[in-house]
Amino acid sequence: MIDAKHYNFAFLDEGSKREIRRSILKAVAIPGYQVPFGSRELPIGRGWGTGGIQITLSIIGKEDILKVIDQGNDDSVNAVNIKKLVRECTDVEVTTDSEKATVIQSRHRIPEIPMRNDQILVLQVPTPEPLRIVEPKESVTKQMHAEAEYSGMWLSLFEDLTQYGKISISSEYPVMVEDRYVTNPSPIPRYDNWKLNDSETLYLFGAGREKKIYAIPPHTKVVSMCFEDVPFETEDFAGKCCRLCGATGVYLDELIDEKTGEKVYECNDTGFCRGRRMRYGRGE
Amino acid sequence: MAEEIRSVYQFDFVHDGQKVFRELLSAMANPGQIRNIRTQAEKFAGEYAPFLALGCTLLDNEEKMYVEKNPRLSSELHSLTLCREADLDLADYIFLSSEMNYGSMEQILKNIRHGTYADPQESATVILLCSQIGGDDEMTLTGPGVNGKLTINVYSYVKKVIQILNGLKIEYPLGVDLVFADGEGNLLGIPRLVQVI
Numbered sequence: 001m002i003d004a005k006h007y008n009f010a011f012l013d014e015g016s017k018r019e020i021r022r023s024i025l026k027a028v029a030i031p032g033y034q035v036p037f038g039s040r041e042l043p044i045g046r047g048w049g050t051g052g053i054q055i056t057l058s059i060i061g062k063e064d065i066l067k068v069i070d071q072g073n074d075d076s077v078n079a080v081n082i083k084k085l086v087r088e089c090t091d092v093e094v095t096t097d098s099e100k101a102t103v104i105q106s107r108h109r110i111p112e113i114p115m116r117n118d119q120i121l122v123l124q125v126p127t128p129e130p131l132r133i134v135e136p137k138e139s140v141t142k143q144m145h146a147e148a149e150y151s152g153m154w155l156s157l158f159e160d161l162t163q164y165g166k167i168s169i170s171s172e173y174p175v176m177v178e179d180r181y182v183t184n185p186s187p188i189p190r191y192d193n194w195k196l197n198d199s200e201t202l203y204l205f206g207a208g209r210e211k212k213i214y215a216i217p218p219h220t221k222v223v224s225m226c227f228e229d230v231p232f233e234t235e236d237f238a239g240k241c242c243r244l245c246g247a248t249g250v251y252l253d254e255l256i257d258e259k260t261g262e263k264v265y266e267c268n269d270t271g272f273c274r275g276r277r278m279r280y281g282r283g284e
Numbered sequence: 285m286a287e288e289i290r291s292v293y294q295f296d297f298v299h300d301g302q303k304v305f306r307e308l309l310s311a312m313a314n315p316g317q318i319r320n321i322r323t324q325a326e327k328f329a330g331e332y333a334p335f336l337a338l339g340c341t342l343l344d345n346e347e348k349m350y351v352e353k354n355p356r357l358s359s360e361l362h363s364l365t366l367c368r369e370a371d372l373d374l375a376d377y378i379f380l381s382s383e384m385n386y387g388s389m390e391q392i393l394k395n396i397r398h399g400t401y402a403d404p405q406e407s408a409t410v411i412l413l414c415s416q417i418g419g420d421d422e423m424t425l426t427g428p429g430v431n432g433k434l435t436i437n438v439y440s441y442v443k444k445v446i447q448i449l450n451g452l453k454i455e456y457p458l459g460v461d462l463v464f465a466d467g468e469g470n471l472l473g474i475p476r477l478v479q480v481i
Contacts, residue, residue: 009298018344021305026405028312029461029475031428035405059309061302117314146401178428178477180457198431202313217313217475220428 004089010057011089016040020058020213024204027215032177032222033145034128034212042085042208049082049107050208052124056086056105059120059204065093067101072109072251072268079107096271108171110192112250112272115201117218123186128207128214130174130184150182157225166233167226176223177216190224191234191251197222242267245276293364295327295340304341308463311473316425316434318417322469332357334465335379336364338411342377343367350375352392357381372396378410383441390448393460404457407476411463414441417470427478442472446480 008014016038023037042050060066066086070079074096082105083094095101098111105122115121131141134152144150153174160167167173171187175196185196186205196203196216203216216222226232241248243264250272252265267273295301307319325333332354339361343349348370351358357379358369372378373395380392392410399407419439423446426433442464449460459476 010302014297014301015344015346018301018342019346021309022342022347023405024309025312025409025461026407028309028429029459029477030404030457031477033404033457059302059306061306062299142402202309215313217429219431 004091007089009062009090010060011042011085012040012054012057016054017058020054023213024055024058024215027204027213028202028217030181031216031220032175032181032183032214034207034214036211037213039208039211044081044085046209047126049078049105049124051206051210051213052105052107052122052208053082053085053206054208055122055204055206055213056082056103057089059122060086060090060092060103062090062092064102065095065100067095067098067104067271068106069104069109069111069269069271070107072253073270075270097275098269098271108187108189109251109269110188110195112267112269114195115199117200120202120204123188123203123205125184125186125205125207125212126209127172128184128205128210128212130172130182145181148180153182153225157227161227161230167230170235173232174225176225178221179223182225183214183216183222185222189235189251190232193222193224193232193234196220237265240265242273245273245280247273247276293328293336295324295337297340300324300327300337301341304337307471308338308341308473311463311471312461312475313429313473315427315429315474315478316436316472318436319471319473320469321465321471325469331467332360332381332413334467334469334471335381335411335413336360337469338463338465339367339377339379340364342409347376348374349377349379350396351379352381352384354379354381375408378408380410380412383414386444386448389445390452393449393452396460398454398458398460401457404459407458407460409461409463411465412445413465413467414439415466416468417442417464417466417472424481425474425478426481427475429475430478433481438472443480446474446478449474450479 023035027035068079068083070076107124173190177183205214224232251268253268257264311319325337328336343365345366349367396408416439421440421443423443424435462474464472
């Protein structure tokens with residue numbers, strides 16, 4: 001049984017929290033650089049958000065309000081279980097309202113409502129190393145980052161361009177942070193990449209299986225990698241709107257209506273969509 | 285008659301440590317924003333209370349510290365955290381408990397760990413106690429965490445130390461991160477990329 005009575009506040013022991021906190025501070029000081037840390041065992045398997053959970057457990061306090069989303073959804077299995085674990089060993093308030101939350105842990109999305117400076121977004125990262133697609137050895141990619149040797153990454157983007165006529169990466173689109181480190185923004189869609197640049201909020205990235213923590217502080221320069229004559233493109237939802245709340249200009253999920261067989265769209269950020277429906281009195 | 289046994293400090297390593305960390309994180313992520321840990325620091329007695337609160341938040345037996353010419357503070361930090369003392373060029377955290385002359389400051393900043401290109405996180409963090417952080421000197425900051433340019437009024441020592449560090453022109457990603465603390469529990473974080481212009 002995991003609860004506040006049988007475990008330390010926020011599950012992790014204080015030594016583990018201190019080590020993770022020290023790594024977070026270094027990550028903030030070196031934006032985009034992957035700081036190694038001693039990833040701990042958790043009652044959730046590695047690859048299920050343990051990096052993000054360890055960051056959340058290390059930063060969270062009694063006064064915090066937590067929101068957890070998975071692919072934009074507050075109610076998916078991963079989000080519900082993480083929320084349950086954190087709540088049971090901290091007693092913090094949980095919410096689905098991204099404006100009310102002080103700490104948001106997310107997998108694959110940045111909330112639609114712009115985040116504030118007093119909030120922190122923790123992102124779960126399966127593959128923190130953006131250079132892994134061009135180099136399998138960790139010792140080599142580490143040296144490539146040390147030398148800012150990113151020609152392999154550029155070549156990979158160029159090959160993609162020549163093969164498909166456009167850069168085909170849909171998520172985990174690599175970004176350059178402060179003109180120094182090529183960084184994986186976690187599997188957020190390209191649509192969310194611009195939210196990393198000159199943001200108001202602090203982004204913390206945790207990869208439990210790969211034992212890495214990195215950060216993008218507020219007002220940091222983050223540029224999606226592209227070529228002068230081939231600008232970066234996001235997903236295009238022009239002319240489409242959410243069938244539930246009517247929102248446009250947001251990231252939408254494409255669904256097939258079982259009755260009519262037509263393509264329909266819904267907001268991917270369920271908290272945002274629910275809030276709009278409550279505000280404007282639209283039914284389900 | 286049995287005497288009442290009282291703890292020499294009331295600092296809660298779990299909850300107060302978390303609060304100090306969040307203020308420190310906010311200070312490092314938003315250079316130029318002055319944060320405050322007075323409520324937590326007051327749980328220690330003495331003039332070095334903010335240092336002890338920061339020390340108990342960051343240090344343990346896995347880290348090495350260097351405390352400049354202050355054996356009492358060093359022994360207190362060690363007994364609270366089990367952190368070992370090390371030479372200047374090996375320490376992870378450098379505690380400067382008094383305002384130093386600028387020549388010595390430059391020597392310290394030159395000789396501490398700056399990290400390596402492969403492991404820039406293996407660099408020292410310098411924590412400086414000064415009589416006050418706010419003051420009459422205007423200082424304009426730029427860099428990650430700062431929205432364009434930010435002008436704040438600081439104590440002349442704070443500005444000068446940052447200028448000395450900037451003057452060393454340590455090539456990024458190598459560098460040194462600074463944390464200023466004063467007796468009122470104010471904190472000012474200056475990560476390595478932040479520049480005074």
